[in-house]
Amino acid sequence: MTDAKHTSPRRRRSWAEPYKIKVVEPLKMTTRAEREQAIAAAGYNTFLLRSEDVYIDLLTDSGTAAMSDYQWAGMMLGDEAYAGSKNFYNLEANIQKYYGYRYIVPTHQGRGAENILSQILIKPGDYIPGNMYFTTTRLHQELAGGTFVDVIIDEAHDAQSLHPFKGNIDLQKLTDLIERVGAERIPYISVAGTVNMAGGQPISMANLREVHQLAQTHGIRIILDATRAVENAYFIQQREEDYRNQAIATILHEFCSYTDGCTMSGKKDALVNIGGWLALNDYNLYEEARNLIVIYEGLHTYGGMAGRDMEAMARGIEESVKDDHIRARIGQVEYLGQKLLDWGIPIVVPIGGHAIYLDAKRFLPQIPQEQFPAQRLAAELYVEAGIRAMERGIVSAGRSKETGDNYYPDLELVRLTIPRRVYTQAHMDLTAEAVEEVYYNRDRLRGLKMIYEPKYLRFFQARFELL
Numbered sequence: 001m002t003d004a005k006h007t008s009p010r011r012r013r014s015w016a017e018p019y020k021i022k023v024v025e026p027l028k029m030t031t032r033a034e035r036e037q038a039i040a041a042a043g044y045n046t047f048l049l050r051s052e053d054v055y056i057d058l059l060t061d062s063g064t065a066a067m068s069d070y071q072w073a074g075m076m077l078g079d080e081a082y083a084g085s086k087n088f089y090n091l092e093a094n095i096q097k098y099y100g101y102r103y104i105v106p107t108h109q110g111r112g113a114e115n116i117l118s119q120i121l122i123k124p125g126d127y128i129p130g131n132m133y134f135t136t137t138r139l140h141q142e143l144a145g146g147t148f149v150d151v152i153i154d155e156a157h158d159a160q161s162l163h164p165f166k167g168n169i170d171l172q173k174l175t176d177l178i179e180r181v182g183a184e185r186i187p188y189i190s191v192a193g194t195v196n197m198a199g200g201q202p203i204s205m206a207n208l209r210e211v212h213q214l215a216q217t218h219g220i221r222i223i224l225d226a227t228r229a230v231e232n233a234y235f236i237q238q239r240e241e242d243y244r245n246q247a248i249a250t251i252l253h254e255f256c257s258y259t260d261g262c263t264m265s266g267k268k269d270a271l272v273n274i275g276g277w278l279a280l281n282d283y284n285l286y287e288e289a290r291n292l293i294v295i296y297e298g299l300h301t302y303g304g305m306a307g308r309d310m311e312a313m314a315r316g317i318e319e320s321v322k323d324d325h326i327r328a329r330i331g332q333v334e335y336l337g338q339k340l341l342d343w344g345i346p347i348v349v350p351i352g353g354h355a356i357y358l359d360a361k362r363f364l365p366q367i368p369q370e371q372f373p374a375q376r377l378a379a380e381l382y383v384e385a386g387i388r389a390m391e392r393g394i395v396s397a398g399r400s401k402e403t404g405d406n407y408y409p410d411l412e413l414v415r416l417t418i419p420r421r422v423y424t425q426a427h428m429d430l431t432a433e434a435v436e437e438v439y440y441n442r443d444r445l446r447g448l449k450m451i452y453e454p455k456y457l458r459f460f461q462a463r464f465e466l467l
């Protein structure tokens with residue numbers, strides 16, 4: 001018998017976690033007065049807070065995941081031999097199986113891989129097109145003498161555009177660049193899935209396939225930033241008709257097959273606290289990378305990781321591609337985002353994969369961009385409830401390497417980044433309530449003045465004063 005008051009229970013089934021909690025880490029509670037003092041001492045930069053003064057840490061999803069009992073068991077099986085650790089071979093086998101690349105060089109984390117890749121492939125005067133910059137990736141490209149060129153679709157720069165794949169590459173922009181500088185000046189196309197600085201926005205399989213075809217015509221390589229490629233695969237499954245019934249692992253494998261290699265920060269998708277890799281399909285390039293790695297990271301069978309870390313990552317990869325894991329992971333991000341949307345708080349839409357991004361331009365319209373509205377908002381959220389977020393706007397964008405002028409990015413955002421398998425739904429509720437409180441009191445907030453600016457990646461260490 002059907003009951004008009006109830007919809008089908010199957011349709012209502014939520015994203016609940018496919019795990020239960022076995023170990024907990026107590027958190028310190030602080031007073032508002034203590035937090036005001038702590039953020040002032042940190043120069044209004046959330047990177048400079050001590051983590052023990054933080055209640056809910058949404059600074060980053062990098063290296064902050066909770067590992068499973070299966071991963072911790074693997075840690076006990078660490079083979080800490082200097083050369084030829086069996087954990088390296090387990091890791092290599094899983095990267096080959098799930099990502100599909102041929103040759104693997106382990107690195108201590110993502111930027112280690114970016115350094116080696118940039119040194120091998122980029123010559124002074126080269127151009128590297130990509131779907132929006134990422135801070136460390138662009139810096140390594142520039143240090144190698146290259147110039148990054150943003151070829152993402154325009155919608156990515158608009159916080160309110162509802163385009164389902166805001167990480168897509170604009171093929172016209174890419175073609176224009178190839179015609180302008182010539183294919184021989186483009187060592188590779190730098191493709192990220194999902195796009196961190198755009199709000200965790202995915203690139204579609206159809207778009208990557210087209211980019212691959214265009215790149216092949218011109219003999220240009222594609223290198224994937226695979227840091228959150230599993231999350232990207234989830235959006236492909238949800239939003240691209242042909243992939244609705246395909247497993248995440250199958251989608252990931254096809255996605256990577258359109259690229260010639262990848263850099264990877266294992267600290268995100270792969271559910272570990274440290275680790276990364278560089279993967280390449282070309283044997284000669286791999287040989288070069290494997291040789292350079294001994295200068296910067298360590299031997300080519302550990303690359304800066306302990307054996308136990310490699311085992312944890314090998315096992316983390318297996319867990320990361322499970323459909324129920326990724327559904328719950330992104331389900332939690334969407335839960336927080338939907339709550340904020342329901343309460344009329346300005347955030348980047350569609351909701352991305354690893355974080356909710358507050359739109360500081362609409363949140364604090366009274367603060368001009370040169371007075372760092374997103375930096376101010378992140379500091380205020382900490383004072384309000386001990387929640388730590390990260391600026392992703394003018395401070396992060398830095399300065400042009402040619403003119404030394406500040407970039408003024410269209411997106412001036414605060415990232416509430418959700419660590420994997422760490423926080424509960426109640427933590428998400430409290431986070432939303434704190435954001436709402438700050439929003440309610442937003443009119444009284446003023447901007448900041450930068451009083452110390454480091455040369456590289458300034459957002460990590462810059463200091464500010466209240467205006």
Ligand SMILES: Cc1ncc(COP(=O)(O)O)c(C=O)c1O
Pocket residue numbers: 062109110111112134136137192196225227264265266267276
């Ligand atoms: C998209 C993306 N690429 C590369 C990196 C660099 O990785 P890592 O922090 O492991 O050096 C990160 C995070 O830093 C990232 O989010």
Ligand SMILES: N[C@@H](Cc1ccc(O)cc1)C(=O)O
Pocket residue numbers: 059060061062135136196265396417
């Ligand atoms: N990749 C990590 C850590 C990081 C943060 C900010 C950066 O600009 C660079 C690295 C993240 O996105 O959270």
